Amino acid sequence: MSLWETMNFTPRGTDRDLASMAEEIDHLSMLVKALATLCHQHGVFNEKQFEEMRDFIDLQDGVLDGKTKSEFKARVCPKCKKKVSPSAKKCMWCETAL
Numbered sequence: 001m002s003l004w005e006t007m008n009f010t011p012r013g014t015d016r017d018l019a020s021m022a023e024e025i026d027h028l029s030m031l032v033k034a035l036a037t038l039c040h041q042h043g044v045f046n047e048k049q050f051e052e053m054r055d056f057i058d059l060q061d062g063v064l065d066g067k068t069k070s071e072f073k074a075r076v077c078p079k080c081k082k083k084v085s086p087s088a089k090k091c092m093w094c095e096t097a098l
């Protein structure tokens with residue numbers, strides 16, 4: 001995955017296993033590390049500027065939640081208060097109907 005493909009990365013469906021998702025996260029993490037190291041070496045930005053841009057990008061979906069797409073935001077089970085998938089019919093923790 002190139003840097004430009006990474007910037008437009010969209011998580012795919014839920015049909016993948018954890019191993020392939022972990023592999024993808026590891027790859028993305030490696031690319032971020034390479035980019036951050038290069039930027040640091042060249043004095044491209046400081047930590048405050050990075051945090052401002054991070055929050056600006058985060059807010060493009062209208063929600064400051066550390067994610068690029070707010071539709072992936074988890075719901076909270078009304079009974080046990082744990083996070084559940086937005087599409088779940090029942091809570092995976094306590095099996096309460098949602």
Ligand SMILES: [Zn+2]
Pocket residue numbers: 077078079080081082091092093094095096
């Ligand atoms: Zn629950």
